[in-house]
Every structure is written in C-alpha cells, then in structure tokens.
Amino acid sequence: VQLVESGGGLVQAGGSLRLSCVASGIIFGVTTMGWYRQVPGKQRELVAGIKRDEITLYQDSVKGRFTISRGSAKNTVYLQMNSLKPEDTAVYYCAAGPTIKRAMGVPTWPSETDSWGQGTQVTVSS
Secondary structure (H helix, E strand, O other): OOEEEEEOOOEEEEOOOEEEEEOOOOOOOOOOOOEEEEOOOOEEEEEEEEEEOOOOOHHHOOOEEEEEOOOOOEEEEEEEEEEOOOHHOOOEEEEEEEHHHHHHHOOOOOOOOOHHHHEEEEEEEE
C-alpha cells in the first residue's frame, strides 16, 4: 500500500488546514487508517484514526478541533484541522496497517506490515 499526503503548510494560530491522504496499490482490506504527527526529538504520536464502520478516535489535545473522515471512494482519508495552535506544528503522517489498527482496537493479521506516507509539514505561527 502506498500512501500520499498533501495539504500541509504554514498557517497562523486559529487558522485551518485540511490534510488529504490517498492510498494506492493493494488496498483491499485497508479499512483502518489514521494520522500521526512527529516533532524533532519526540516519538511519533497518534492524532486521529478511523475504522471501517466510521468509528473515530482522537488524541485528547485535538478533540473538538480536528475531524478525520473518509472520501466516497474509501481509499482517501482527510484530516480537517481547525483552531490550530503553535503546538500542533509537526510533520503529519498518514498511516495504515497494524500500528493504527492496534491503536483502534482492530484485530491484525500476522503478515500485515505498516504503511506510512512521506509526511507533510504543518507549521502554525503564533
């Protein structure tokens, strides 16, 4: 599975951005997807995830501000980010595979491997 993100950029605090992630390749069964973010010197952290049944999960710090959703084609996932804060500054990665599935409580297959996008930079100025 190949994941390609887009939509990052520079925005002032309080502003909004929408990230997109398109999955291609062998995507049959890719039903749980999510977004992680990482800042230098820190571990990658889960921001939001979405399961096949559209159940979502959010990191506490983004609840009420970020919304994860799927496109109609189901191979696209979006992250609408509103009321952005400087502490949201990070590289954002789209994810599919066992790591996000475990975070969402979804069973995994032994042969599954993680897929990550190349990352998109989000910078929020104060």
